[in-house]
Amino acid sequence: MNNLDRDDLICNCMGVTKGEIIDAIKSKNLITVQDVSDETGAGTGCHSCFEDIEDILKEVNR
Ligand code: FES
Numbered sequence: 001m002n003n004l005d006r007d008d009l010i011c012n013c014m015g016v017t018k019g020e021i022i023d024a025i026k027s028k029n030l031i032t033v034q035d036v037s038d039e040t041g042a043g044t045g046c047h048s049c050f051e052d053i054e055d056i057l058k059e060v061n062r
Contacts (some may be wrong), residue, residue: 010052013045018056025060033057 006019024030024039033053037043043053 010056011040011042011045011049013049014041014043016040016042021053021056022060025057030057031061 006017006022008018010016010018010021020040021036021042024036028035028039030036030039033043033050036053036057043049
């Protein structure tokens with residue numbers, strides 16, 4: 001995963017980047033999308049980023 005990916009905006013509603021989500025998952029051992037929402041705010045708006053958050057969770061917790 002390169003640094004460009006980290007700057008990708010995953011949640012447009014809340015302005016949360018991929019890097020922020022990855023760091024939260026790693027540092028707090030997050031498992032579910034709900035965990036990520038509680039921690040970062042991502043996914044608490046229109047919910048259209050749920051699938052992307054799922055993908056990042058799978059990628060990091062593989
Ligand atoms: S884009 Fe994440 S809640 Fe809308």
